[in-house]
Amino acid sequence: MNRTQPLVLGIESSCDETGVGIVRGTALLTNTVSSSMDEHVRFGGVIPEIASRAHLDAFVPTLEEALAEADVSLTDIDAIAVTSGPGLAGALMVGVCAAKALAVATGKPLYAINHLVAHVGVGLLQQGGGTPAPSGAPAPQTPPHALPENMGALLVSGGHTEILRIRSITDDVELLGSTIDDAAGEAYDKVARLLGLGYPGGPAIDKLARTGNAKAIRLPRGLTQPKYMGTAEEPGPHRYDWSFSGLKTAVARCVEQFEARGEEVPVADIAAAFQEAVVDVITSKAVLACRENGITEVLLGGGVAANSRLRQLTEQRCSAAGIRLTVPPLPLCTDNGAMVAALGAQLVMAGVEPSGIGFAPDSSMPVTTVSA
């Protein structure tokens, strides 16, 4: 196996995107994604069984397209990588079984990969091919598996909200904080439904929020009271954690109050206030976690990285705290196969043993398990 510039094919199926990506070392060759998002619109959220059915039908066509676009054949591949968790159990199962079949059919080694760590691994791909290099992207001359020291990652999507510390992308990742209920993107979807804005909620709320007054309505920031926060020396039980279910309830109550008074619901103001509450609490806790853990480099990943206000406030607060921020190009922030391939390549380059074909997908795989 080529361990210096390995050609790795990555497979992702943990939620509603069927992704196949191919990388050579840290160079991205293709990022092919088939999404079932349109099929979930009328339900206002991802329906696991619909996503799983879509993965089954999308896998082979997506694989075929990825191979054609990268102009490589399966015999050239050095290793296969697949998301084995965390994610929707039935959805993970499709990608994992496909990846194992691919390993059986080609005889190539297979790596079972942590989806969350893969969101960070994608940041190690060289930027090029027209996408502007964001500040803080690794320079091309750095060794392929070099990661900034004191690295952290803020992941925000419809499925997760986490702050991680990464000492080594291949074997030392720590969860500093996470949501204790809904993911941020999920909260956007639920509130968008309350406000009659449709699915997915993120883009709809982001757009409308620009025309609203965020200060017109006061909404709570979850888990920010002293009993949860504690102090740096004596941290409370949820110092770096988030909760969005109370916020969603507060929005529902606010809408009801306007309706009960027979007044028009100020949808734009509520959208703006909600967005501000989410983004404020995410960024303030993330920056706090970074400061108190000596993290000086942060990667922002996950689909909600597309949110204009989240990007703006993260940038502002990171720069005020002297933290360097990297945001990968958006198609690499949302769920995709390239990130799985990217982390797979890091594992190959670090000499990590493949997982074999006997592992089970794990819908609640902890971030401390980078590969199974």
Added chain:
Amino acid sequence: MLILAIDTSAVASAALVSDDAPESVLASFATEDTRTHAEVLAPGIDELLAEAGVSGRDVDAIVTGVGPGPFTGLRSGIVTARTLAFVWGKPLYGVMSLDAIALEVAESTDSAAEFIVATDARRKEVYWARYTLSDAQLPHLADGPHVGFAADLPDLPVYGAGAGIYSDAVKAVAEFSTRQPEALSLGQFALARLAAGEQLLDSSPLYLRESDAQVPGPRKRAL
């Protein structure tokens, strides 16, 4: 003709069947468990190929059970079959999974001219189909597959694990009361039908049930 057959509609199973082999069996495996398909299927197929000294190049076609069966398990076999067929460049066929048990019934001394095959559909229901038999013929699918309550089945002898679970409600045939669809019989059935010039299905799963998703109604307004 050498066929690699896979079925995960109930247990995880795979088999290599060939018209050149004695009893047309080269090698086969089946688990008893109905919930570990993702772990055991690929290693099982890998060992099967090694044991028979067969590589992907030697296989002429791949056959997958297309259910009905619990969705997550069912998909694990179909996606495996589709992927192997794509990589090896081989034709892929589907066979209705209950046919596997029907073939075993036809070959047993205990068969009836008309019968039902039933498997566990969970949620207190069974997957079932009605078959007819005439001399020296392959079993003929007369009705189904369907999903429903065991108590609503036609009044005929019922074969398969679905009968065993609801033996108080149906005429369960004891000898078959724990029988699950397996790739070996499925592959033999495919081989026989292809030899007879009959068509097989494509690899689309027979879910028989919708995804259970509910379209949310309009939010109730306060007032």
